[in-house]
Amino acid sequence: MSVYLDLKKKIKSRTAVVTVVGLGYVGLPIALEFCKKGFKVNGLDTNANRVKKLKKGISYINDISSEDISRVLRKKKPFYVTMDEKVLDGSDAIIVCVPTPLRKTKEPNISYVISASRTLSRHLRSGQMIILESTTYPGTTREVILPVLEKRGLKADRDFYLAFSPERIDPGNPKYDFTNIPKVIGGFTKYGTELGRLLYSQVIKKVVGVSNPEAAEVTKLLENTFRIVNIGLINEFADLCHRLGIDVWEVIKAAGTKPFGFMPFYPGPGIGGHCIPADPMYLSWKAQTVGFKTKMIDLAAEVNRNVPGNIVKRIGRMLAAGRKKIKDSRIFIIGVTYKRDVNDLRESPALEIIDILQKKKAKVSYHDPYIPRLDLHGLKLRSSGLSSPCLKRQDIVLIVADHSGMDYRMIADNARLILDTRNAFARSNIKGDNIVKL
Ligand SMILES: NC(=O)c1ccc[n+]([C@@H]2O[C@H](COP(=O)([O-])OP(=O)(O)OC[C@H]3O[C@@H](n4cnc5c(N)ncnc54)[C@H](O)[C@@H]3O)[C@@H](O)[C@H]2O)c1
Numbered sequence: 135m136s137v138y139l140d141l142k143k144k145i146k147s148r149t150a151v152v153t154v155v156g157l158g159y160v161g162l163p164i165a166l167e168f169c170k171k172g173f174k175v176n177g178l179d180t181n182a183n184r185v186k187k188l189k190k191g192i193s194y195i196n197d198i199s200s201e202d203i204s205r206v207l208r209k210k211k212p213f214y215v216t217m218d219e220k221v222l223d224g225s226d227a228i229i230v231c232v233p234t235p236l237r238k239t240k241e242p243n244i245s246y247v248i249s250a251s252r253t254l255s256r257h258l259r260s261g262q263m264i265i266l267e268s269t270t271y272p273g274t275t276r277e278v279i280l281p282v283l284e285k286r287g288l289k290a291d292r293d294f295y296l297a298f299s300p301e302r303i304d305p306g307n308p309k310y311d312f313t314n315i316p317k318v319i320g321g322f323t324k325y326g327t328e329l330g331r332l333l334y335s336q337v338i339k340k341v342v343g344v345s346n347p348e349a350a351e352v353t354k355l356l357e358n359t360f361r362i363v364n365i366g367l368i369n370e371f372a373d374l375c376h377r378l379g380i381d382v383w384e385v386i387k388a389a390g391t392k393p394f395g396f397m398p399f400y401p402g403p404g405i406g407g408h409c410i411p412a413d414p415m416y417l418s419w420k421a422q423t424v425g426f427k428t429k430m431i432d433l434a435a436e437v438n439r440n441v442p443g444n445i446v447k448r449i450g451r452m453l454a455a456g457r458k459k460i461k462d463s464r465i466f467i468i469g470v471t472y473k474r475d476v477n478d479l480r481e482s483p484a485l486e487i488i489d490i491l492q493k494k495k496a497k498v499s500y501h502d503p504y505i506p507r508l509d510l511h512g513l514k515l516r517s518s519g520l521s522s523p524c525l526k527r528q529d530i531v532l533i534v535a536d537h538s539g540m541d542y543r544m545i546a547d548n549a550r551l552i553l554d555t556r557n558a559f560a561r562s563n564i565k566g567d568n569i570v571k572l
Pocket residue numbers: 155156157158159160161178179180181184231232233234246249250253267268269270301302303304305408409
């Protein structure tokens with residue numbers, strides 16, 4: 135009980151030392167928020183380049199400015215960034231935000247979580263609280279991390295606390311950030327959950343406790359399964375509407391006027407990012423271990439997987455209408471990130487679209503203010519400026535990520551033919567015979 139009370143006191147008085155392990159899209163905003171609220175915060179990362187940049191006050195995440203970093207480096211209790219795991223010795227609360235990608239086989243790759251747990255176990259001491267935020271399959275906290283941490287004799291919920299809290303941030307979203315998205319947390323006992331809740335409520339408006347880590351782990355997977363299934367549904371629906379000659383965007387808008395029982399999802403060039411393509415596969419993999427087949431996930435994944443290929447076929451048909459072939463055509467892609475207003479290329483459908491177009495011998499170039507250079511299996515491309523001569527040279531322009539601040543009027547006025555996979559022009563009230571929507 136004294137461990138619990140001691141930690142509680144430290145968190146309440148903001149004297150607890152917080153260490154964030156993994157300073158990426160998830161970890162960095164969390165670290166900065168605890169800094170802003172007066173905690174002594176350390177950031178531990180294995181990526182020398184990232185650590186070097188942060189030490190110099192340079193941000194590599196577009197939702198965080200370099201000024202934000204410089205400000206926390208100058209604080210009375212400055213943000214301390216390091217690659218040295220010894221920093222864990224003096225830490226009271228440790229939040230782990232390391233990657234959980236998929237292997238080539240589409241199976242979970244929790245090697246970063248295991249490696250981080252081993253690092254933590256080398257410095258574990260009585261009185262610490264550890265929270266895993268990396269998205270993962272249910273059972274990871276209890277079956278994978280707990281045994282590693284307890285190996286040296288310390289016991290969870292007696293000597294230290296361990297909990298899982300999924301991260302829900304939505305990079306590029308100006309309305310919701312880490313502080314106003316409710317946070318879910320599940321510890322092994324009510325004490326672990328309560329301590330986690332107390333810690334996060336120092337920086338987040340609403341924290342919701344659940345009864346165990348598995349419930350917290352699977353909450354995140356439900357959220358992203360809900361998304362992959364609905365995106366798959368609307369992508370299929372869009373394909374059908376196109377064949378029937380119906381404007382799917384108009385239909386979604388009309389259906390969205392129903393005040394209950396409908397939530398709009400939008401078609402696009404395919405799913406991307408670190409979450410939607412990967413997280414449901416974690417659940418699907420776990421389901422198999424208990425002999426369960428996740429038919430909805432598998433079907434949605436298949437529908438979404440086919441979207442980039444279908445986009446290329448559509449480009450082929452559009453070019454054929456003007457007696458052109460994909461081969462040797464100039465195809466200009468605007469926005470290559472996986473979604474609007476982020477600098478994240480992970481799993482971006484643009485990469486697959488470019489890959490297919492290259493194989494068909496198209497002359498592909500792109501513009502993306504967030505991605506100055508692209509290296510695609512050795513193919514090196516540079517972002518071209520968005521100018522009238524450049525657009526006029528193209529046989530077709532493809533909108534993949536609809537970044538804000540882009541001059542859509544100028545694009546519409548200069549491009550010969552446009553395939554808009556995001557409905558970006560209609561949203562800006564720009565019409566034209568040269569603009570084709572999904
Ligand atoms: N990016 C998102 O929008 C988002 C949203 C919700 C949840 N998530 C989940 O959060 C987790 C982190 O995602 P991210 O986008 O921040 O990843 P990221 O790749 O941007 O950052 C992860 C960081 O962890 C570091 N790292 C790896 N192993 C380490 C170790 N052993 N010790 C210390 N640092 C280590 C890496 O160098 C990297 O800087 C993933 O599980 C992801 O699925 C991501």
